[in-house]
Amino acid sequence: MQKIQRLAVRPSPITAACALALAAIGAASGSIVPAAFAQDFPSKPMRFLVPFPPGGTGDTVGRVISQQLSKALGQPVVVENRTGGNTVIATELLVRSPPDGHTFNIIATSFTVNPAAYAKLPYDSAKDFAGLTRLVHNPLIICTNPALPVKTVKELVALAQKRPDELTWGVSSALGGGRIAGELFSQTAKIRMTNVAYGGGAPATSSVLGGHTSMLIGNVLDCSPYVASGRMRPIAVTSLQRADTLKQVPTVAESGYPGFEAVNWFGAVTRAGVPRPIVDRLNAEMLRALKMPEVIETFAKLGLSTGGMSPAEFDSFLRVETERAGKIVRALGLKAD
16 A cells, blocks of 8 residues: 555656756745655665775774665665865765755765865865765874873873973874874963874874874774783873773863863765755664664774764754864965865
């Protein structure tokens, strides 16, 4: 009976096109457009653009979510890895796709950094996208070489104040979340340290282990084995709550800087102009996936916590993060091109 009812209301291509146009007009005018036309969504396979290489954390997040969306929506959700340009290539592909909700992207900190880091982008980050939700986040950790004579944030700040620009800290990328977190910490604590950017987490970690840099700001999961073996000394995590895998390590916020938070995160966006009922449907299905025990368990093994948001909440989050990252990037004169 349910199939017969669905066939009876299936719109023609012309009707569907008119509905999309009406939705765009309604969104612009602030009126409410009936959601009936969205019941035919999705009408074809969907594309989940991932701007990260296969096998990485961002790729894994995309594939886990895409599997659940495929089951819930009854259409394949195809993951496409489109790397390059500090995630700009994949993001531009989304802007060039039809505004029908069948294409969406994984995004991360780079999305909020790029507007200030690039002289010109092929899209407007503030206007060309519609937020779906933040999917996962993970705390970063400040770890030092054991030879550095500090054990707490207070001691680290005191040493940096005595030796401005002498302490070195490594990150996996010049424009990644670790760099933004480190610069934010330096600004908050009013200290000056010298950053060393590497081409990935592994060389940044090796540099600290070898004593070539004083410390690093990296993923908790990557540093945990070395903390356990005593080859790295944990100072603090950058999230508001302590990390599940290192409960004994305090946060920066509880170490004298209340409210401090700087985490890595992954989210999803589609392009502007997608009808609101479709945005809401994608958001609902993603939030449902994030509550599944098997999904939570998979992400926990990667050191990731699920944390969904409504589209409006995620749009607001992106505005705040873009403003904060932009101030840091411009102050440091960081450039991606």
